[in-house]
Amino acid sequence: MNNKITSKTIVFVHGLFMNPSSWSDWIKFYEDKGYNCYAPAYAYHEGNPSELRSNVNLNLGNLTFGQVINSLSAFIDKLPEKPILIGHSMGGLAVQKLIEINKGVAGICIDTAPPKGIFSFKWSFIKANLPTINPIKGNSVCLPSVEWFHYAFCNTMTMEETQVEYNKFVVPESRNIPRSSIKNDGKIDFKKPHNPLLFIAGEKDNIIPSSLNKKNFEAYKDKDSKIDFKEFSGRTHYICGQKNWEEVAMFINKWTVSL
Numbered sequence: 001m002n003n004k005i006t007s008k009t010i011v012f013v014h015g016l017f018m019n020p021s022s023w024s025d026w027i028k029f030y031e032d033k034g035y036n037c038y039a040p041a042y043a044y045h046e047g048n049p050s051e052l053r054s055n056v057n058l059n060l061g062n063l064t065f066g067q068v069i070n071s072l073s074a075f076i077d078k079l080p081e082k083p084i085l086i087g088h089s090m091g092g093l094a095v096q097k098l099i100e101i102n103k104g105v106a107g108i109c110i111d112t113a114p115p116k117g118i119f120s121f122k123w124s125f126i127k128a129n130l131p132t133i134n135p136i137k138g139n140s141v142c143l144p145s146v147e148w149f150h151y152a153f154c155n156t157m158t159m160e161e162t163q164v165e166y167n168k169f170v171v172p173e174s175r176n177i178p179r180s181s182i183k184n185d186g187k188i189d190f191k192k193p194h195n196p197l198l199f200i201a202g203e204k205d206n207i208i209p210s211s212l213n214k215k216n217f218e219a220y221k222d223k224d225s226k227i228d229f230k231e232f233s234g235r236t237h238y239i240c241g242q243k244n245w246e247e248v249a250m251f252i253n254k255w256t257v258s259l
Helices: 020-031 049-054 058-062 065-077 090-100 123-133 146-152 159-169 176-181 210-218 245-258
Strands: 009-013 036-038 084-088 106-110 197-202 227-232
Touching: 009 020, 009 065, 009 090, 020 036, 020 159, 020 245, 049 159, 065 090, 065 176, 084 090, 090 106, 090 176, 090 197, 106 245, 123 146, 123 176, 146 159, 197 210, 197 245, 210 227, 227 245
Parallel strands: 009 036, 009 084, 084 106, 106 197, 197 227
Antiparallel strands: none
16 A cells, blocks of 8 residues: 655644644645645534634534544545645544554554554553543533643743743533543454554654654554654654744654655
């Protein structure tokens, strides 16, 4: 399944607590290289982040990972060609799922959320994820604190720097997306042949530790399908917005062109 990739279309998939605005710099980076770029929003995620925080849509609380995948799949089906898929965090798991159902010519999974059956016992993973998936919170919409965002995403930045990024990009989130992603909605057939996959991990990531990304990568078993892993030193879960994010984007571009 490793034919030469000719697609000039990229679909960027955002993660939890983010929306398409988080991909703005990446879209410009790839458009300058001749790609047609799209960044579809999950349901109830479209709009200005500050306005979404001020006017929380309570319907968001019922949104599941399976519904996100169905929406992304329908969006891709309307494109003129099958795209390259680039996803971060929960968007990375979405890319894994979309590649499994043959919706992309290649997939890049950055700090990807774990699929069903892949778990970490690292304290930072448990500490960062529990406030969101906490079962006693029911279907209430989750709007994280700046302190949580600093620990989970921006742990090598100052609190002042974190506040700036929070104001620009953070949106309310459904607790049922991550809850359902560790159940059947997030099940991956690791034995199935697949188009090329690249896993990227941040060495300093608290919420999705590099070791968890490695475990996810190593779960794939088809020897004839291309799959690669790259860890970036000093990078956190905010790898796509962190200083020198261009290095990550350039690495991905070189990997894609080499296929």
